[in-house]
Amino acid sequence: MKKLFTFLLVFTVGFSAFSQSDKQLNKLFLEIEKVEKAYAIENPIWQGKHPEKYVFQKIDNQIKRSNELKVKLESLIAIPDSKLSDQSKINKQIRILQLRNSISQTQFKIYLIPFNAEGGFFNSPSFFLPNLPFETKEDFDRYLKWLPTFAEFISYNQNLMKMGIEEKIQAPKAIARNAVDLLDSWTKNDITLHPFYSPIKNIPSNISQADREAIEKSANEILAETILPAYKKLKKFIEQEYLPQAPKKVGISEIKDGNAYYENRIKHFTTLDITPDSVYATGLSEVARIRKQMKKIIQEVEFEGNFSEFLQFLRTDPQFYPKTGQELLNKAAWLSKKAEGQLPKLFSKLYSLPFTVEPVPDAIAPKYTGGRYVGGSRSQNKPGIYWVNTYNLSSRTLYTLPALSLHEAVPGHHLQITLASELEGFPAFRSGYYISAYGEGWGLYSEYLGEEMGMYETPYDLFGRYTYEMWRACRLVVDVGLHYKGWTRQQAIDYMASNTALSMHEVTTEIDRYIGWPGQAVSYKMGELTILTLRKRATDTLGNAFDLQQFHDVILRNGAVPLPILEAEVDKYISSEKSK
Secondary structure (H helix, E strand, O other): OHHHHHHHHHHHHHHHHHHHHHHHHHHHHHHHHHHHHHOOOOOHHHHOOOOOOOOOOOHHHHHHHHHHHHHHHHHHHHOOHHHOOHHHHHHHHHHHHHHHHHHHHHHOOHHHOOEEOOEEOOOOHHHHHHHOOOOOHHHHHHHHHHOOHHHHHHHHHHHHHHHHHHHOOOOOHHHHHHHHHHHHHHOOOOHHHOHHHHHHHHOOOOOOHHHHHHHHHHHHHHHHHHHHHHHHHHHHHHHHHHHHHOOOOOOHHHOOOHHHHHHHHHHHHHOOOOOHHHHHHHHHHHHHHHHHHHHHHHHHOOOOOOHHHHHHHHHHOHHHOOOOHHHHHHHHHHHHHHHHOOHHHHOOOOOOOOEEEEEOOOOOHHHOOOEEEEOOEOOOOEOEEEEEOOOOHHHOOHHHHHHHHHHHOOOOHHHHHHHHHOOOOOOOOOOOOOOHHHHHHHHHHHHHHHHHOOOOOOHHHHHHHHHHHHHHHHHHHHHHHHHHOOOOHHHHHHHHHHHOOOOHHHHHHHHHHHHHOOOHHHHHHHHHHHHHHHHHHHHHHHHHHOOHHHHHHHHHOOOOOOHHHHHHHHHHHHHHHHOO
16 A cells, blocks of 8 residues: 555656646647747648638738747756656647748748749649639638739749849749749630639539629629739749849759758658758668669569660550540559558558549649649548649650558558547647648658559559659758769759659659759658658567557657657557567
Protein backbone atom coordinates (compact mmCIF):
# COMPACT_ATOMS: atom_id res chain seq x y z
CA MET A 1 0.00 0.00 0.00
CA LYS A 2 2.89 2.37 0.84
CA LYS A 3 4.47 1.71 -2.59
CA LEU A 4 1.12 2.36 -4.28
CA PHE A 5 0.69 5.62 -2.35
CA THR A 6 4.21 6.74 -3.29
CA PHE A 7 3.54 5.94 -6.97
CA LEU A 8 0.26 7.86 -6.93
CA LEU A 9 1.93 10.85 -5.25
CA VAL A 10 4.75 10.96 -7.79
CA PHE A 11 2.28 10.49 -10.66
CA THR A 12 0.02 13.26 -9.35
CA VAL A 13 2.88 15.72 -8.84
CA GLY A 14 4.30 14.87 -12.28
CA PHE A 15 0.92 15.19 -13.95
CA SER A 16 0.35 18.53 -12.28
CA ALA A 17 3.72 19.83 -13.55
CA PHE A 18 3.00 18.64 -17.06
CA SER A 19 -0.48 20.21 -16.96
CA GLN A 20 0.91 23.58 -15.85
CA SER A 21 3.43 23.63 -18.70
CA ASP A 22 0.78 22.50 -21.16
CA LYS A 23 -1.44 25.35 -19.99
CA GLN A 24 1.42 27.79 -20.47
CA LEU A 25 1.98 26.42 -23.96
CA ASN A 26 -1.70 26.60 -24.89
CA LYS A 27 -1.90 30.18 -23.59
CA LEU A 28 1.01 31.07 -25.87
CA PHE A 29 -0.71 29.38 -28.79
CA LEU A 30 -3.71 31.65 -28.24
CA GLU A 31 -1.46 34.71 -28.16
CA ILE A 32 0.16 33.64 -31.44
CA GLU A 33 -3.25 33.09 -33.01
CA LYS A 34 -4.29 36.56 -31.87
CA VAL A 35 -1.28 38.10 -33.63
CA GLU A 36 -2.02 36.15 -36.79
CA LYS A 37 -5.66 37.23 -36.81
CA ALA A 38 -4.73 40.86 -36.18
CA TYR A 39 -2.74 40.86 -39.41
CA ALA A 40 -4.71 38.15 -41.18
CA ILE A 41 -4.13 37.36 -44.83
CA GLU A 42 -7.45 35.62 -45.20
CA ASN A 43 -9.58 34.97 -48.22
CA PRO A 44 -12.79 33.23 -47.13
CA ILE A 45 -13.27 31.86 -50.63
CA TRP A 46 -10.77 29.15 -49.75
CA GLN A 47 -13.20 27.95 -47.08
CA GLY A 48 -15.90 27.32 -49.64
CA LYS A 49 -17.74 30.56 -48.89
CA HIS A 50 -18.05 33.57 -51.14
CA PRO A 51 -16.44 36.59 -49.51
CA GLU A 52 -17.62 40.14 -49.84
CA LYS A 53 -14.09 41.24 -50.71
CA TYR A 54 -10.78 39.64 -51.60
CA VAL A 55 -8.67 40.40 -48.53
CA PHE A 56 -4.94 40.92 -48.82
CA GLN A 57 -2.30 42.40 -46.62
CA LYS A 58 -0.13 45.47 -46.97
CA ILE A 59 3.63 45.08 -46.70
CA ASP A 60 3.80 47.19 -43.53
CA ASN A 61 1.42 44.81 -41.82
CA GLN A 62 3.43 41.79 -42.93
CA ILE A 63 6.54 43.27 -41.32
CA LYS A 64 4.70 44.15 -38.09
CA ARG A 65 3.22 40.67 -37.97
CA SER A 66 6.61 39.06 -38.50
CA ASN A 67 8.26 41.12 -35.75
CA GLU A 68 5.56 40.22 -33.25
CA LEU A 69 5.77 36.55 -34.18
CA LYS A 70 9.54 36.57 -33.59
CA VAL A 71 8.92 37.52 -29.96
CA LYS A 72 6.31 34.77 -29.58
CA LEU A 73 8.66 32.26 -31.22
CA GLU A 74 11.37 32.98 -28.64
CA SER A 75 8.86 32.41 -25.85
CA LEU A 76 7.72 29.18 -27.47
CA ILE A 77 11.25 27.81 -27.79
CA ALA A 78 11.94 28.67 -24.15
CA ILE A 79 9.26 26.28 -22.80
CA PRO A 80 11.12 23.06 -21.80
CA ASP A 81 10.04 19.90 -23.61
CA SER A 82 10.73 17.89 -20.48
CA LYS A 83 7.67 19.37 -18.80
CA LEU A 84 5.26 18.88 -21.67
CA SER A 85 2.94 16.00 -22.47
CA ASP A 86 3.71 13.97 -25.60
CA GLN A 87 1.09 15.70 -27.75
CA SER A 88 2.12 19.12 -26.47
CA LYS A 89 5.70 18.41 -27.56
CA ILE A 90 4.44 17.66 -31.05
CA ASN A 91 2.21 20.74 -31.04
CA LYS A 92 5.14 22.89 -29.99
CA GLN A 93 7.48 21.62 -32.70
CA ILE A 94 4.88 22.02 -35.45
CA ARG A 95 4.10 25.57 -34.32
CA ILE A 96 7.81 26.40 -34.33
CA LEU A 97 8.10 25.05 -37.87
CA GLN A 98 5.15 27.17 -39.00
CA LEU A 99 6.36 30.37 -37.35
CA ARG A 100 9.91 30.05 -38.65
CA ASN A 101 8.58 29.57 -42.16
CA SER A 102 6.27 32.59 -41.92
CA ILE A 103 9.03 34.80 -40.53
CA SER A 104 11.47 33.63 -43.21
CA GLN A 105 9.12 34.61 -46.05
CA THR A 106 9.05 38.16 -44.71
CA GLN A 107 12.73 38.27 -43.76
CA PHE A 108 13.86 37.34 -47.27
CA LYS A 109 11.00 39.32 -48.96
CA ILE A 110 9.80 36.29 -50.91
CA TYR A 111 6.35 37.88 -51.09
CA LEU A 112 7.84 39.95 -53.94
CA ILE A 113 7.73 36.77 -56.08
CA PRO A 114 4.01 35.85 -55.87
CA PHE A 115 4.11 33.07 -58.47
CA ASN A 116 6.05 29.97 -59.51
CA ALA A 117 6.29 27.64 -62.51
CA GLU A 118 2.70 26.44 -62.08
CA GLY A 119 1.27 29.92 -61.62
CA GLY A 120 0.24 31.71 -58.48
CA PHE A 121 -2.09 34.57 -57.65
CA PHE A 122 -3.37 34.95 -61.20
CA ASN A 123 -4.52 31.35 -61.77
CA SER A 124 -5.39 30.40 -58.18
CA PRO A 125 -9.13 30.45 -59.02
CA SER A 126 -8.58 27.25 -61.03
CA PHE A 127 -8.05 25.51 -57.71
CA PHE A 128 -10.80 27.02 -55.55
CA LEU A 129 -13.64 27.65 -58.02
CA PRO A 130 -14.56 23.94 -58.35
CA ASN A 131 -15.04 23.74 -54.57
CA LEU A 132 -17.43 26.66 -54.26
CA PRO A 133 -21.22 26.35 -53.98
CA PHE A 134 -23.13 27.45 -57.08
CA GLU A 135 -26.59 26.14 -56.28
CA THR A 136 -28.79 29.16 -55.61
CA LYS A 137 -29.31 32.65 -56.96
CA GLU A 138 -27.74 33.96 -53.75
CA ASP A 139 -24.56 31.95 -54.46
CA PHE A 140 -24.23 33.62 -57.85
CA ASP A 141 -25.07 37.06 -56.42
CA ARG A 142 -22.28 36.74 -53.86
CA TYR A 143 -19.89 35.48 -56.54
CA LEU A 144 -20.61 38.43 -58.82
CA LYS A 145 -20.27 40.88 -55.93
CA TRP A 146 -16.88 39.41 -55.10
CA LEU A 147 -15.57 39.00 -58.64
CA PRO A 148 -14.58 42.64 -59.34
CA THR A 149 -12.37 42.69 -56.24
CA PHE A 150 -10.13 40.08 -57.84
CA ALA A 151 -8.94 42.81 -60.21
CA GLU A 152 -7.70 44.67 -57.12
CA PHE A 153 -5.88 41.52 -56.04
CA ILE A 154 -4.18 41.28 -59.44
CA SER A 155 -3.13 44.92 -59.21
CA TYR A 156 -1.79 44.41 -55.69
CA ASN A 157 0.40 41.50 -56.77
CA GLN A 158 1.54 43.36 -59.88
CA ASN A 159 2.77 46.13 -57.55
CA LEU A 160 4.64 43.54 -55.51
CA MET A 161 6.36 42.39 -58.69
CA LYS A 162 7.31 46.02 -59.47
CA MET A 163 8.89 46.27 -56.03
CA GLY A 164 10.70 43.02 -56.78
CA ILE A 165 12.25 44.59 -59.86
CA GLU A 166 13.48 47.53 -57.76
CA GLU A 167 14.91 45.31 -55.02
CA LYS A 168 16.24 42.67 -57.43
CA ILE A 169 14.08 39.95 -55.95
CA GLN A 170 12.54 38.44 -59.06
CA ALA A 171 11.61 35.12 -60.56
CA PRO A 172 14.06 34.13 -63.31
CA LYS A 173 13.20 34.52 -66.98
CA ALA A 174 12.29 30.83 -67.37
CA ILE A 175 9.54 31.13 -64.74
CA ALA A 176 8.34 34.53 -65.97
CA ARG A 177 7.94 33.09 -69.48
CA ASN A 178 5.84 30.29 -68.00
CA ALA A 179 3.61 32.92 -66.41
CA VAL A 180 3.06 34.57 -69.78
CA ASP A 181 2.06 31.22 -71.28
CA LEU A 182 -0.28 30.43 -68.40
CA LEU A 183 -1.98 33.80 -68.77
CA ASP A 184 -3.16 32.92 -72.29
CA SER A 185 -6.36 31.26 -71.11
CA TRP A 186 -7.09 34.21 -68.78
CA THR A 187 -6.72 36.88 -71.49
CA LYS A 188 -8.86 35.50 -74.31
CA ASN A 189 -11.32 38.02 -75.74
CA ASP A 190 -14.12 35.46 -75.76
CA ILE A 191 -15.57 35.97 -72.29
CA THR A 192 -17.31 32.58 -72.32
CA LEU A 193 -13.89 30.87 -72.45
CA HIS A 194 -12.59 32.66 -69.37
CA PRO A 195 -12.10 30.41 -66.30
CA PHE A 196 -14.15 32.84 -64.21
CA TYR A 197 -17.07 32.24 -66.56
CA SER A 198 -17.12 28.48 -65.91
CA PRO A 199 -19.74 28.67 -63.09
CA ILE A 200 -21.99 30.75 -65.36
CA LYS A 201 -22.08 27.91 -67.91
CA ASN A 202 -23.67 25.62 -65.34
CA ILE A 203 -26.40 27.67 -63.71
CA PRO A 204 -28.87 25.19 -62.13
CA SER A 205 -32.26 24.79 -63.74
CA ASN A 206 -34.02 25.68 -60.47
CA ILE A 207 -32.99 29.32 -61.05
CA SER A 208 -35.57 31.21 -63.13
CA GLN A 209 -34.91 32.21 -66.71
CA ALA A 210 -35.02 35.91 -65.82
CA ASP A 211 -32.49 35.46 -63.06
CA ARG A 212 -30.29 33.34 -65.32
CA GLU A 213 -30.24 36.10 -67.93
CA ALA A 214 -29.44 38.72 -65.28
CA ILE A 215 -26.56 36.61 -63.93
CA GLU A 216 -25.13 36.07 -67.40
CA LYS A 217 -25.41 39.77 -68.27
CA SER A 218 -23.71 40.84 -65.05
CA ALA A 219 -20.92 38.28 -65.46
CA ASN A 220 -20.25 39.40 -69.01
CA GLU A 221 -20.03 43.05 -67.96
CA ILE A 222 -17.70 42.39 -65.01
CA LEU A 223 -15.39 40.18 -67.03
CA ALA A 224 -15.29 42.50 -70.05
CA GLU A 225 -14.95 45.78 -68.16
CA THR A 226 -12.94 44.82 -65.04
CA ILE A 227 -11.38 41.35 -64.99
CA LEU A 228 -10.16 40.97 -68.57
CA PRO A 229 -8.48 44.43 -68.65
CA ALA A 230 -6.70 43.62 -65.36
CA TYR A 231 -5.37 40.33 -66.76
CA LYS A 232 -4.28 41.95 -70.03
CA LYS A 233 -2.51 44.70 -68.12
CA LEU A 234 -0.70 42.08 -66.04
CA LYS A 235 0.38 40.09 -69.08
CA LYS A 236 1.66 43.23 -70.81
CA PHE A 237 3.56 44.22 -67.67
CA ILE A 238 5.28 40.83 -67.43
CA GLU A 239 6.17 40.82 -71.12
CA GLN A 240 7.42 44.41 -71.38
CA GLU A 241 8.76 45.25 -67.91
CA TYR A 242 9.27 42.17 -65.76
CA LEU A 243 10.77 39.73 -68.26
CA PRO A 244 13.49 42.03 -69.63
CA GLN A 245 14.84 42.65 -66.12
CA ALA A 246 14.39 39.13 -64.75
CA PRO A 247 17.66 37.25 -64.12
CA LYS A 248 18.83 34.81 -66.77
CA LYS A 249 20.36 32.52 -64.15
CA VAL A 250 17.70 30.33 -62.61
CA GLY A 251 18.93 29.75 -59.05
CA ILE A 252 17.45 31.48 -56.01
CA SER A 253 21.04 32.37 -55.17
CA GLU A 254 20.65 35.19 -57.73
CA ILE A 255 18.40 37.21 -55.42
CA LYS A 256 19.64 39.18 -52.43
CA ASP A 257 20.67 36.78 -49.62
CA GLY A 258 19.69 33.91 -51.90
CA ASN A 259 22.19 31.40 -50.52
CA ALA A 260 21.00 32.01 -46.97
CA TYR A 261 17.41 31.66 -48.09
CA TYR A 262 18.12 28.35 -49.79
CA GLU A 263 19.86 27.01 -46.67
CA ASN A 264 16.74 28.07 -44.79
CA ARG A 265 14.51 26.26 -47.29
CA ILE A 266 16.47 23.01 -47.01
CA LYS A 267 15.97 22.98 -43.24
CA HIS A 268 12.30 23.93 -43.56
CA PHE A 269 11.31 21.41 -46.21
CA THR A 270 13.27 18.50 -44.73
CA THR A 271 12.54 19.51 -41.08
CA LEU A 272 16.14 18.46 -40.45
CA ASP A 273 19.21 20.43 -39.41
CA ILE A 274 21.15 19.64 -42.58
CA THR A 275 23.02 21.55 -45.26
CA PRO A 276 22.54 21.73 -49.04
CA ASP A 277 25.89 20.00 -49.51
CA SER A 278 24.82 17.01 -47.40
CA VAL A 279 21.60 16.76 -49.44
CA TYR A 280 23.63 16.86 -52.66
CA ALA A 281 25.93 14.05 -51.43
CA THR A 282 22.94 11.91 -50.44
CA GLY A 283 21.49 12.45 -53.89
CA LEU A 284 24.63 11.31 -55.69
CA SER A 285 24.76 8.18 -53.51
CA GLU A 286 21.09 7.34 -54.16
CA VAL A 287 21.42 7.92 -57.91
CA ALA A 288 24.29 5.43 -58.06
CA ARG A 289 22.37 2.83 -56.01
CA ILE A 290 19.15 3.07 -58.02
CA ARG A 291 21.05 3.02 -61.33
CA LYS A 292 22.26 -0.50 -60.46
CA GLN A 293 18.65 -1.64 -59.90
CA MET A 294 17.61 -0.20 -63.24
CA LYS A 295 20.44 -1.94 -65.07
CA LYS A 296 19.30 -5.30 -63.68
CA ILE A 297 15.91 -4.81 -65.33
CA ILE A 298 17.51 -3.88 -68.65
CA GLN A 299 19.40 -7.18 -68.48
CA GLU A 300 16.22 -9.05 -67.50
CA VAL A 301 14.30 -7.89 -70.59
CA GLU A 302 17.38 -8.73 -72.71
CA PHE A 303 17.54 -5.32 -74.31
CA GLU A 304 20.39 -5.02 -76.79
CA GLY A 305 21.78 -1.57 -76.14
CA ASN A 306 23.15 0.70 -73.42
CA PHE A 307 21.32 2.59 -70.68
CA SER A 308 20.64 5.74 -72.70
CA GLU A 309 19.39 3.67 -75.65
CA PHE A 310 16.96 1.86 -73.35
CA LEU A 311 15.64 5.20 -72.12
CA GLN A 312 15.17 6.31 -75.71
CA PHE A 313 13.30 3.07 -76.45
CA LEU A 314 10.93 3.73 -73.53
CA ARG A 315 10.38 7.34 -74.60
CA THR A 316 9.53 6.51 -78.20
CA ASP A 317 7.82 3.10 -78.37
CA PRO A 318 4.02 3.55 -78.78
CA GLN A 319 3.26 0.53 -76.55
CA PHE A 320 4.16 2.62 -73.51
CA TYR A 321 1.73 5.48 -74.17
CA PRO A 322 -2.08 5.84 -74.00
CA LYS A 323 -3.98 6.54 -77.20
CA THR A 324 -6.68 8.61 -75.49
CA GLY A 325 -7.09 10.57 -72.31
CA GLN A 326 -9.89 8.25 -71.26
CA GLU A 327 -7.59 5.25 -71.61
CA LEU A 328 -5.13 6.92 -69.26
CA LEU A 329 -7.86 7.76 -66.75
CA ASN A 330 -9.30 4.24 -66.95
CA LYS A 331 -5.98 2.63 -66.19
CA ALA A 332 -5.27 5.04 -63.34
CA ALA A 333 -8.69 4.23 -61.85
CA TRP A 334 -8.13 0.47 -62.22
CA LEU A 335 -4.67 0.66 -60.64
CA SER A 336 -6.06 2.71 -57.76
CA LYS A 337 -8.81 0.18 -57.13
CA LYS A 338 -6.33 -2.69 -57.31
CA ALA A 339 -4.14 -0.92 -54.74
CA GLU A 340 -7.13 -0.28 -52.51
CA GLY A 341 -7.76 -4.02 -52.38
CA GLN A 342 -4.35 -4.54 -50.77
CA LEU A 343 -4.83 -1.99 -47.99
CA PRO A 344 -6.43 -4.26 -45.34
CA LYS A 345 -3.25 -6.34 -45.27
CA LEU A 346 -1.10 -3.30 -44.53
CA PHE A 347 -3.25 -1.04 -42.35
CA SER A 348 -5.41 -1.67 -39.31
CA LYS A 349 -7.29 1.60 -39.81
CA LEU A 350 -8.67 2.80 -43.15
CA TYR A 351 -10.37 6.00 -44.33
CA SER A 352 -14.10 6.62 -44.65
CA LEU A 353 -13.96 9.24 -47.43
CA PRO A 354 -13.81 7.85 -51.00
CA PHE A 355 -11.73 9.29 -53.83
CA THR A 356 -12.22 9.60 -57.56
CA VAL A 357 -9.99 9.97 -60.62
CA GLU A 358 -10.27 13.07 -62.80
CA PRO A 359 -8.16 14.88 -65.43
CA VAL A 360 -6.06 17.89 -64.47
CA PRO A 361 -8.09 21.02 -65.41
CA ASP A 362 -7.30 22.31 -68.89
CA ALA A 363 -6.37 25.79 -67.65
CA ILE A 364 -3.33 24.50 -65.74
CA ALA A 365 -2.54 21.18 -67.46
CA PRO A 366 0.19 22.35 -69.91
CA LYS A 367 2.62 23.36 -67.15
CA TYR A 368 1.38 20.90 -64.52
CA THR A 369 2.87 17.68 -63.21
CA GLY A 370 1.75 14.22 -64.35
CA GLY A 371 -0.59 13.83 -61.39
CA ARG A 372 -1.59 15.40 -58.11
CA TYR A 373 -3.87 14.70 -55.18
CA VAL A 374 -6.63 17.16 -54.24
CA GLY A 375 -8.07 16.66 -50.78
CA GLY A 376 -11.77 16.13 -50.22
CA SER A 377 -14.11 16.99 -47.37
CA ARG A 378 -16.73 14.93 -45.59
CA SER A 379 -18.44 18.10 -44.30
CA GLN A 380 -18.73 19.45 -47.85
CA ASN A 381 -19.64 16.03 -49.32
CA LYS A 382 -16.64 16.16 -51.67
CA PRO A 383 -14.43 13.13 -52.35
CA GLY A 384 -10.67 13.22 -52.63
CA ILE A 385 -9.47 13.58 -56.21
CA TYR A 386 -6.55 11.86 -57.89
CA TRP A 387 -5.76 14.22 -60.76
CA VAL A 388 -4.17 12.63 -63.83
CA ASN A 389 -2.72 14.89 -66.52
CA THR A 390 -4.17 13.98 -69.91
CA TYR A 391 -2.50 16.90 -71.71
CA ASN A 392 0.13 15.90 -74.32
CA LEU A 393 -0.53 12.14 -74.23
CA SER A 394 2.77 11.39 -75.96
CA SER A 395 4.47 12.41 -72.69
CA ARG A 396 2.31 10.28 -70.34
CA THR A 397 4.17 7.02 -69.82
CA LEU A 398 2.05 4.03 -68.81
CA TYR A 399 4.94 2.24 -67.12
CA THR A 400 5.17 4.99 -64.47
CA LEU A 401 1.40 5.02 -63.83
CA PRO A 402 1.43 2.32 -61.10
CA ALA A 403 3.97 4.31 -59.06
CA LEU A 404 2.09 7.59 -59.66
CA SER A 405 -1.21 6.02 -58.56
CA LEU A 406 0.30 4.55 -55.41
CA HIS A 407 1.80 7.95 -54.53
CA GLU A 408 -1.17 10.22 -55.25
CA ALA A 409 -4.09 7.93 -54.36
CA VAL A 410 -3.57 4.89 -52.10
CA PRO A 411 -1.73 4.03 -49.98
CA GLY A 412 -0.23 7.48 -50.61
CA HIS A 413 -1.77 10.90 -50.22
CA HIS A 414 -5.46 10.01 -50.10
CA LEU A 415 -4.99 7.49 -47.30
CA GLN A 416 -2.49 9.59 -45.32
CA ILE A 417 -4.26 12.95 -45.69
CA THR A 418 -7.75 11.55 -45.13
CA LEU A 419 -6.74 9.63 -42.01
CA ALA A 420 -5.08 12.79 -40.70
CA SER A 421 -8.26 14.80 -41.33
CA GLU A 422 -10.23 12.30 -39.24
CA LEU A 423 -7.99 12.70 -36.17
CA GLU A 424 -9.52 14.62 -33.29
CA GLY A 425 -8.23 16.71 -30.43
CA PHE A 426 -5.53 18.58 -32.32
CA PRO A 427 -5.26 22.40 -32.22
CA ALA A 428 -6.54 24.22 -35.31
CA PHE A 429 -3.03 25.20 -36.47
CA ARG A 430 -2.08 21.53 -36.66
CA SER A 431 -5.19 20.09 -38.29
CA GLY A 432 -4.70 19.96 -42.03
CA TYR A 433 -1.15 21.38 -41.89
CA TYR A 434 0.97 19.73 -44.57
CA ILE A 435 4.63 18.98 -43.82
CA SER A 436 6.27 18.14 -47.12
CA ALA A 437 9.02 15.84 -45.82
CA TYR A 438 6.41 13.77 -44.01
CA GLY A 439 3.64 13.82 -46.64
CA GLU A 440 5.83 13.43 -49.72
CA GLY A 441 8.10 11.02 -47.89
CA TRP A 442 5.03 8.89 -47.23
CA GLY A 443 4.00 9.17 -50.87
CA LEU A 444 7.38 7.90 -52.05
CA TYR A 445 7.38 5.17 -49.40
CA SER A 446 3.98 4.13 -50.81
CA GLU A 447 5.66 3.56 -54.19
CA TYR A 448 8.12 1.29 -52.36
CA LEU A 449 5.20 -0.58 -50.77
CA GLY A 450 3.91 -1.24 -54.28
CA GLU A 451 6.50 -4.01 -54.67
CA GLU A 452 5.13 -5.78 -51.60
CA MET A 453 1.59 -5.21 -52.88
CA GLY A 454 2.28 -6.81 -56.26
CA MET A 455 1.49 -3.61 -58.15
CA TYR A 456 4.37 -3.81 -60.62
CA GLU A 457 3.28 -6.62 -62.93
CA THR A 458 5.90 -6.28 -65.67
CA PRO A 459 9.62 -5.46 -65.68
CA TYR A 460 8.70 -2.20 -67.38
CA ASP A 461 6.34 -1.29 -64.52
CA LEU A 462 9.15 -1.99 -62.08
CA PHE A 463 11.52 0.10 -64.17
CA GLY A 464 8.88 2.84 -64.00
CA ARG A 465 8.92 2.52 -60.20
CA TYR A 466 12.70 2.88 -60.18
CA THR A 467 12.42 5.78 -62.63
CA TYR A 468 10.19 7.54 -60.11
CA GLU A 469 12.58 6.78 -57.27
CA MET A 470 15.50 7.91 -59.43
CA TRP A 471 13.56 11.05 -60.26
CA ARG A 472 13.33 11.89 -56.52
CA ALA A 473 17.01 11.05 -55.99
CA CYS A 474 17.96 13.29 -58.93
CA ARG A 475 15.99 16.08 -57.29
CA LEU A 476 18.46 16.12 -54.42
CA VAL A 477 21.22 16.74 -56.92
CA VAL A 478 19.54 19.13 -59.35
CA ASP A 479 17.70 21.24 -56.77
CA VAL A 480 20.91 21.96 -54.90
CA GLY A 481 22.72 22.28 -58.22
CA LEU A 482 20.27 24.89 -59.51
CA HIS A 483 19.92 26.96 -56.37
CA TYR A 484 23.27 26.58 -54.61
CA LYS A 485 25.91 25.46 -57.09
CA GLY A 486 25.21 27.62 -60.10
CA TRP A 487 23.78 24.99 -62.45
CA THR A 488 21.97 26.12 -65.58
CA ARG A 489 18.47 25.00 -66.44
CA GLN A 490 19.89 22.90 -69.28
CA GLN A 491 22.38 21.18 -66.96
CA ALA A 492 19.52 20.13 -64.71
CA ILE A 493 17.41 18.94 -67.67
CA ASP A 494 20.32 16.89 -69.04
CA TYR A 495 21.03 15.30 -65.65
CA MET A 496 17.40 14.33 -65.12
CA ALA A 497 16.93 13.09 -68.68
CA SER A 498 20.06 10.95 -68.63
CA ASN A 499 19.12 9.19 -65.39
CA THR A 500 15.35 8.68 -65.65
CA ALA A 501 12.85 7.38 -68.22
CA LEU A 502 10.55 10.36 -67.70
CA SER A 503 9.33 11.90 -70.96
CA MET A 504 11.15 15.05 -72.00
CA HIS A 505 7.99 17.09 -71.46
CA GLU A 506 7.83 15.87 -67.87
CA VAL A 507 11.56 16.48 -67.37
CA THR A 508 11.32 20.13 -68.45
CA THR A 509 8.08 20.70 -66.53
CA GLU A 510 9.64 19.26 -63.39
CA ILE A 511 12.87 21.24 -63.68
CA ASP A 512 10.86 24.44 -64.03
CA ARG A 513 8.88 23.47 -60.94
CA TYR A 514 12.10 23.14 -58.92
CA ILE A 515 13.34 26.48 -60.22
CA GLY A 516 10.15 28.16 -59.04
CA TRP A 517 9.93 26.37 -55.67
CA PRO A 518 13.41 26.19 -54.10
CA GLY A 519 14.01 23.35 -51.67
CA GLN A 520 10.60 21.65 -51.80
CA ALA A 521 11.75 18.96 -54.23
CA VAL A 522 14.32 17.55 -51.79
CA SER A 523 11.67 16.75 -49.17
CA TYR A 524 10.41 13.60 -50.95
CA LYS A 525 13.55 11.52 -50.85
CA MET A 526 14.71 12.73 -47.45
CA GLY A 527 11.32 11.83 -46.00
CA GLU A 528 11.24 8.40 -47.64
CA LEU A 529 14.78 7.59 -46.50
CA THR A 530 13.78 8.47 -42.94
CA ILE A 531 10.71 6.19 -43.01
CA LEU A 532 12.70 3.31 -44.53
CA THR A 533 15.46 3.77 -41.94
CA LEU A 534 12.90 3.69 -39.14
CA ARG A 535 11.23 0.58 -40.58
CA LYS A 536 14.59 -1.20 -40.77
CA ARG A 537 15.40 -0.16 -37.21
CA ALA A 538 12.07 -1.57 -36.02
CA THR A 539 12.40 -4.86 -37.95
CA ASP A 540 16.03 -5.39 -36.89
CA THR A 541 15.24 -4.70 -33.23
CA LEU A 542 11.91 -6.50 -32.91
CA GLY A 543 12.52 -9.42 -35.25
CA ASN A 544 9.47 -11.72 -35.38
CA ALA A 545 7.60 -9.35 -33.08
CA PHE A 546 7.59 -6.65 -35.77
CA ASP A 547 4.09 -5.97 -37.08
CA LEU A 548 3.81 -3.92 -40.28
CA GLN A 549 0.28 -2.76 -39.51
CA GLN A 550 1.42 -1.49 -36.12
CA PHE A 551 4.41 0.27 -37.68
CA HIS A 552 2.20 2.02 -40.22
CA ASP A 553 -0.19 3.02 -37.44
CA VAL A 554 2.70 4.67 -35.57
CA ILE A 555 3.75 6.56 -38.71
CA LEU A 556 0.21 7.80 -39.41
CA ARG A 557 -1.37 8.23 -35.99
CA ASN A 558 -0.27 11.84 -35.40
CA GLY A 559 -0.84 13.22 -38.87
CA ALA A 560 1.93 15.28 -40.43
CA VAL A 561 4.89 15.75 -38.08
CA PRO A 562 8.52 16.86 -38.45
CA LEU A 563 10.88 13.96 -39.13
CA PRO A 564 12.68 14.18 -35.73
CA ILE A 565 9.27 13.80 -34.04
CA LEU A 566 8.50 10.81 -36.28
CA GLU A 567 11.78 9.19 -35.28
CA ALA A 568 11.02 9.74 -31.58
CA GLU A 569 7.56 8.19 -32.00
CA VAL A 570 8.97 5.08 -33.69
CA ASP A 571 11.68 4.71 -31.06
CA LYS A 572 8.99 4.93 -28.38
CA TYR A 573 7.02 2.21 -30.19
CA ILE A 574 10.10 -0.03 -30.41
CA SER A 575 10.82 0.38 -26.70
CA SER A 576 7.21 -0.39 -25.83
CA GLU A 577 7.17 -3.56 -27.94
CA LYS A 578 10.51 -4.74 -26.54
CA SER A 579 9.24 -4.43 -22.98
CA LYS A 580 6.27 -6.76 -23.58
